[in-house]
Amino acid sequence: MDQPQKEKKSFKETLNLPQTNFPIRPQSEEEDIALLALWEEEMLYQATSEKNKSFKKFILHDGPPYTNGHLHLGHAFNKILKDIILKYRRMAGFNVPFKPGFDCHGLPIELNVSKANPGISRKDLLQKCRQYAQSWIDIQINESKNLGVCADFDHPYKTMDFAYEADTVLAFGSLVEAGYIERKLKTVPWCASCETVLASAEIEYNEKRDHSMYVLFEVDAESKNKLYDTDKPIFVVIWTTTPWTLPLNQAVVAKPDAEYVLLDINGTYVIVGSSRVDALLKLKKAEKKILKSFNTTEFIQYNVHVINPVMQKVVPIILDQSVDLSGGTAFVHCAPGAGPEDYEIGIKNKLSIFSPIGEDGKFTKNSPIPELIGLSINEANGHILLLAEKNSTLFFLHSIEHSFPHCWRCRSPLIFRATKQWFCDLSHNNLKQRAIETIQKLDMIPESSRNRFLGTIEGRLEWCLSRQRTWGTPIPALICNNCDFPYTNKEFINFVADNVFFQGIEYWESVSLPDIPASSYPCKQCGSRDWRKEQDILDVWFDSGISSYAVLKKDPNLQYPADMYVEGKDQHRGWFQSSLLLSIALSKNNEACMKSILTHGFTVDEYGHKMSKSRGNVISPDEMIKRLSRDGLRLWVSSIDYADDATVSETIFTAVTEVFRKIRNTCRFLLANLYDFDLQKDRVEIKNLPLLDQFALQDLLQTYYEIIFAYEYCNFTRVFHLLADFCSNTLSSLYLDVMKDRLYVEKSDGYKRRSAQTVCYIILDTLTKAIAPIMSFTAEKIRKEYQEKNSVSIHLQDLPTLKEILFECLEKHIHITVMKFSLEHSHTVTDMISYIPDIIQMLQIQKEPLFAKQVRCEILKYIEIEREKGLIKHSLEASIGFFVKPEEMDKEGKRTWSELKSMAGSDENILLFFKEFLIVSDFYYAENMADLKPLSITGVYVLVQRAGGKKCPRCWHLSNNEHDLCERCAEILKNQ
Numbered sequence: 021m022d023q024p025q026k027e028k029k030s031f032k033e034t035l036n037l038p039q040t041n042f043p044i045r046p047q048s049e050e051e052d053i054a055l056l057a058l059w060e061e062e063m064l065y066q067a068t069s070e071k072n073k074s075f076k077k078f079i080l081h082d083g084p085p086y087t088n089g090h091l092h093l094g095h096a097f098n099k100i101l102k103d104i105i106l107k108y109r110r111m112a113g114f115n116v117p118f119k120p121g122f123d124c125h126g127l128p129i130e131l132n133v134s135k136a137n138p139g140i141s142r143k144d145l146l147q148k149c150r151q152y153a154q155s156w157i158d159i160q161i162n163e164s165k166n167l168g169v170c171a172d173f174d175h176p177y178k179t180m181d182f183a184y185e186a187d188t189v190l191a192f193g194s195l196v197e198a199g200y201i202e203r204k205l206k207t208v209p210w211c212a213s214c215e216t217v218l219a220s221a222e223i224e225y226n227e228k229r230d231h232s233m234y235v236l237f238e239v240d241a242e243s244k245n246k247l248y249d250t251d252k253p254i255f256v257v258i259w260t261t262t263p264w265t266l267p268l269n270q271a272v273v274a275k276p277d278a279e280y281v282l283l284d285i286n287g288t289y290v291i292v293g294s295s296r297v298d299a300l301l302k303l304k305k306a307e308k309k310i311l312k313s314f315n316t317t318e319f320i321q322y323n324v325h326v327i328n329p330v331m332q333k334v335v336p337i338i339l340d341q342s343v344d345l346s347g348g349t350a351f352v353h354c355a356p357g358a359g360p361e362d363y364e365i366g367i368k369n370k371l372s373i374f375s376p377i378g379e380d381g382k383f384t385k386n387s388p389i390p391e392l393i394g395l396s397i398n399e400a401n402g403h404i405l406l407l408a409e410k411n412s413t414l415f416f417l418h419s420i421e422h423s424f425p426h427c428w429r430c431r432s433p434l435i436f437r438a439t440k441q442w443f444c445d446l447s448h449n450n451l452k453q454r455a456i457e458t459i460q461k462l463d464m465i466p467e468s469s470r471n472r473f474l475g476t477i478e479g480r481l482e483w484c485l486s487r488q489r490t491w492g493t494p495i496p497a498l499i500c501n502n503c504d505f506p507y508t509n510k511e512f513i514n515f516v517a518d519n520v521f522f523q524g525i526e527y528w529e530s531v532s533l534p535d536i537p538a539s540s541y542p543c544k545q546c547g548s549r550d551w552r553k554e555q556d557i558l559d560v561w562f563d564s565g566i567s568s569y570a571v572l573k574k575d576p577n578l579q580y581p582a583d584m585y586v587e588g589k590d591q592h593r594g595w596f597q598s599s600l601l602l603s604i605a606l607s608k609n610n611e612a613c614m615k616s617i618l619t620h621g622f623t624v625d626e627y628g629h630k631m632s633k634s635r636g637n638v639i640s641p642d643e644m645i646k647r648l649s650r651d652g653l654r655l656w657v658s659s660i661d662y663a664d665d666a667t668v669s670e671t672i673f674t675a676v677t678e679v680f681r682k683i684r685n686t687c688r689f690l691l692a693n694l695y696d697f698d699l700q701k702d703r704v705e706i707k708n709l710p711l712l713d714q715f716a717l718q719d720l721l722q723t724y725y726e727i728i729f730a731y732e733y734c735n736f737t738r739v740f741h742l743l744a745d746f747c748s749n750t751l752s753s754l755y756l757d758v759m760k761d762r763l764y765v766e767k768s769d770g771y772k773r774r775s776a777q778t779v780c781y782i783i784l785d786t787l788t789k790a791i792a793p794i795m796s797f798t799a800e801k802i803r804k805e806y807q808e809k810n811s812v813s814i815h816l817q818d819l820p821t822l823k824e825i826l827f828e829c830l831e832k833h834i835h836i837t838v839m840k841f842s843l844e845h846s847h848t849v850t851d852m853i854s855y856i857p858d859i860i861q862m863l864q865i866q867k868e869p870l871f872a873k874q875v876r877c878e879i880l881k882y883i884e885i886e887r888e889k890g891l892i893k894h895s896l897e898a899s900i901g902f903f904v905k906p907e908e909m910d911k912e913g914k915r916t917w918s919e920l921k922s923m924a925g926s927d928e929n930i931l932l933f934f935k936e937f938l939i940v941s942d943f944y945y946a947e948n949m950a951d952l953k954p955l956s957i958t959g960v961y962v963l964v965q966r967a968g969g970k971k972c973p974r975c976w977h978l979s980n981n982e983h984d985l986c987e988r989c990a991e992i993l994k995n996q
C-alpha cells in the first residue's frame with residue numbers, strides 16, 4: 021500500500037504547481053496601512069503630477085464639504101467616486117491636479133462654538149471658529165487619505181483662507197458693479213425677546229393656544245353688483261390666528277379655478293370656498309342658503325376689491341395655488357411682512373412688504389393704526405379684536421391649539437417681521453434665464469439629472485445673500501444711521517478686500533470707522549455722516565459658489581472652466597446652483613464654471629431610508645472598512661448605480677465581497693503560475709501563440725476595451741460587472757481552467773507552458789491596471805508581486821493600449837487595417853477612445869472563437885448527460901468523435917470552419933485545440949456517421965463516449981499506454 025502513495029507523491033513533485041507569497045486571505049488592515057504610509061512617503065500625488073505634466077489637463081473641481089464633523093458614509097462615497105474618476109484619468113493619459121476644498125464659515129460652526137463659550141465676544145468668536153474649522157479640516161484630510169484618495173492635501177483650498185475671503189469680498193464687489201446686488205425687505209423669523217433673526221436650525225415647533233378669528237372684509241361698491249344684484253352688503257370671510265397682522269394686510273387670496281359660494285347666513289351675505297360651507301354653517305348654527313356659486317376667475321375678471329375692516333383700506337383679491345381649500349374659509353388674508361408664505365405671495369404679486377414692527381416686537385411709528393404704536397403684538401391682538409367687534413366685522417371667535425415656531429434659546433413664540441436684506445437679483449441681465457440656457461448645454465450625468473437641476477433653478481424666487489451672523493465673510497457696506505441708506509461700491513469694496521487679504525475677515529470686525537475713508541462722506545440720501553458698518557455676513561453658498569473664481573482662475577496649476585463637478589443631488593439647490601449662477605454673473609462671456617456635472621444619490625439603508633441618527637441606521641466609513649476592507653468599500657462605491665441612492669445592506673455586502681474575492685483569487689491564480697516566468701526572456705510572440713491563447717487574448721481585449729469605455733463615461737457599475745463576469749466566466753470557468761493542464765503538466769520551460777504563461781502575464785498586467793482606479797490597494801499589492809522590485813506604483817503606470825495584441829488578433833480585419841495608422845499614433849487609451857466602439861464591435865463579430873465556444877458548450881452538455889448516467893465522472897474520462905460535413909454548411913459556416921483550421925495551423929492541431937479546450941482525453945475525427953449526434957451548428961456532428969485506456973497518475977489523462985505514465989508525461993520526465 022505504501023508504494024503507490026509514494027509514487028503519487030513523487031509525480032506531484034514533478035508538476036509545476038502554483039507558488040506565490042500573495043496570501044489567500046488578505047490581511048487588509050496592516051497591508052493597507054503600510055501602503056498608505058508608502059504612498060505618503062513616495063509622495064504619490066506629486067509624482068503623478070510630475071509624470072503627467074506635459075499632458076492635457078483634466079480638472080475635477082472639488083465641492084467643499086462643511087468642516088464641522090467626521091466624514092460620513094455619504095462623504096466617503098463622494099470622495100471615492102471622485103478618486104476613481106481621477107485615477108482613471110491619470111492612467112489614461114491626462115494631467116490631473118486635484119485640490120481638495122473645505123467650506124469653513126457659517127452657522128453650524130458658529131452655533132457649536134457659541135454653545136461651548138457662552139457670552140463670548142464677536143472678536144473671540146471669530147478666532148475660535150477659525151480654530152474649530154481648522155481642527156476638522158485636519159481630521160477630514162486624514163479621513164480622506166485613509167480611503168486611499170490621492171489629492172493635493174498639502175495645498176487644499178479653504179473658504180476661510182485670507183486670500184479666499186478677500187476674493188469673496190472682491191466677487192461681491194464685481195456683482196455690485198454689474199448691478200446684481202440690491203438691498204430690500206424680506207420677512208424673516210424673529211425672536212422679539214432675543215431681538216434676533218433665527219435660522220431654521222434654531223426654530224423649535226411647540227403647541228400654542230391662539231385666537232381663531234373669522235373676520236368680514238366687505239366687497240367694495242364698485243365690484244359688488246357685478247358679483248350679485250343686491251342692496252345688502254356682501255362680505256368675504258377670512259380666518260386668522262394672528263389678529264395683529266390685520267393692519268399689515270395687503271390682499272385677500274383665493275385658490276385659482278376653484279368654486280366659491282355666496283351664502284345667506286342669518287341675514288348676512290358672505291362668500292367662502294364651497295368646500296368650507298358646512299364647517300362654517302356648523303360654527304354659526306345656521307341653515308344652508310346658497311345664493312350663488314362663483315368660479316374664482318370671476319374675482320379677477322370683475323377686479324374685485326374688499327375693504328380691510330380694521331384700517332378701512334381697499335385691497336385686491338388675488339389668486340394663488342398655495343391656498344388650502346380644506347381649512348379656514350378658503351380665503352387667506354395676506355400680510356407679506358408678517359409670514360414666510362405671505363412673503364412669497366407678496367413677491368410673486370408685487371405686493372408691498374410692509375412691517376411696522378420693531379426689533380423689540382412692538383408696533384413702530386409707521387403703524388397705520390396710531391393706537392397700536394408702542395404696543396406688543398399680544399397687546400395689539402386684544403386691540404384689533406375690540407376694533408373688529410366694534411365695527412361688527414368679527415364674524416366668529418374661538419381659540420385653537422396648534423403647532424407654532426418657537427425660539428430655541430428663550431422658548432418664546434416667534435414672530436415674522438420684514439427686515440432689510442441683501443439680494444442677488446436673478447432677473448438682472450436675465451441671470452436666471454441664462455443659467456437655464458446654460459444647463460441645457462452642460463453635459464449632465466446621468467441625463468435625468470438635467471431636469472432636476474433645471475427644476476430647482478426655475479423654481480427659485482430670489483437669492484437672499486445676507487445672514488445676521490458673525491462667522492462669515494462680511495458684506496462690505498456702510499449703513500446710514502439716520503436714513504438706513506447703504507453705501508457701497510467697487511472702489512470701497514476693493515479697499516476692504518485689500519485689508520481682508522492681509523488680516524482676514526477679522527479686519528472688518530476690528531476696523532474703526534475713522535479708519536475707513538468712505539465714512540467721512542455724506543449720505544447720498546440724507547446728507548448725514550453718521551454711518552455704521554454693515555454687520556451682516558454672506559450666505560455660505562456665496563462663499564463656496566465663488567470657488568471657481570477664487571481657485572480655478574487663480575491657481576496656475578488648475579484651469580477654468582472645470583471639466584467636471586461631482587456631488588450629491590442635494591447640490592442642485594446648493595453648490596451646483598450657486599457656482600453656476602455666480603460664474604455666469606462674474607464671467608464676461610457667459611461661460612459656466614463647469615463643462616459637465618455628475619450627480620449621485622444619497623446613501624440609504626436597505627429600506628431606502630436616508631441614514632439618520634434618530635433612525636439608528638447610520639453606518640460610518642470606518643465600520644464599512646472593518647466589514648469590507650478599504651478596497652471592498654471602494655468596490656461597493658463602483659457597484660452602485662449612482663443615478664439612484666446608494667444602498668447599504670447585507671445582500672449588497674455579500675455580493676461585493678463575492679466579487680472582491682473572485683477578482684482577487686483570479687489574480688492570485690495568475691500570480692501563482694508566473695513564479696518562474698521572466699517576461700523579457702520567456703515570452704512567446706503573440707503571433708506564435710496557440711489558437712486557444714489567441715482566443716483568450718481576444719476575450720481579454722473585448723472586455724478590457726469595454727471597461728475603458730465604461731470608465732470614460734463614468735459608468736462604474738458596468739466596470740464592476742465586466743470585471744466580475746470576466747474573472748468568473750471568462751477566466752476561472754474557461755481559459756484558466758483549460759490552461760491548468762499546460763501550466764502544471766507541461767515541461768516547465770517548454771513552448772506550451774511559456775505561451776500559457778505569456779497569456780497569464782498579459783491578462784494579469786491588464787487586469788491589475790484596470791482595477792487600480794477602484795481597487796487601489798489590491799492593485800498595488802499585486803503589482804509588487806509580478807513586476808520587478810524597483811517598479812513604480814501602479815498609480816504611476818499607464819493603462820495599456822494593447823495595440824500590438826489588437827493588430828495581431830484582428831490582422832485580417834479590413835477595418836483594423838484602415839484604422840491602423842491612427843492607432844499607431846495613439847499612445848494612450850485616451851488617444852484611442854474614439855475608436856474603441858468600433859474595435860469592440862470588430863472583436864464581437866469574430867466568428868471563429870464563437871464557433872469554437874459553441875462547439876465546446878454543446879459537447880459539454882452531452883458530457884453532462886453521460887455524467888448523470890454515471891458513465892463518466894470527469895470530462896477527462898470522455899472521448900469525443902467529431903465529424904464535419906462542409907457540404908451541409910452555408911457559405912459563412914464553411915468560411916469559419918476553414919479559417920479556424922488555418923488559424924490552428926493544421927487539421928491535427930484543430931483536434932488538439934478542441935481536446936484542450938474541452939479538457940477531454942481524446943478528440944478525433946470520426947470515421948463514419950454511426951451514432952453521431954448533430955450540434956446546432958449545421959454540418960457538425962459528435963459522438964461522446966467514455967475514453968478507453970487507463971488514467972495517467974501524473975496528468976490524469978486517459979490513454980492506451982502500456983506504461984504507468986502517459987506518453988506525454990513520460991516524454992516530459994525523460995527530459996527533466
Ligand SMILES: [Zn+2]
Nearest residue numbers: 211214427430
Ligand atoms: Zn429668543
Ligand SMILES: [Zn+2]
Nearest residue numbers: 500503543546
Ligand atoms: Zn442717510
Ligand SMILES: [Zn+2]
Nearest residue numbers: 972975986989
Ligand atoms: Zn500524463
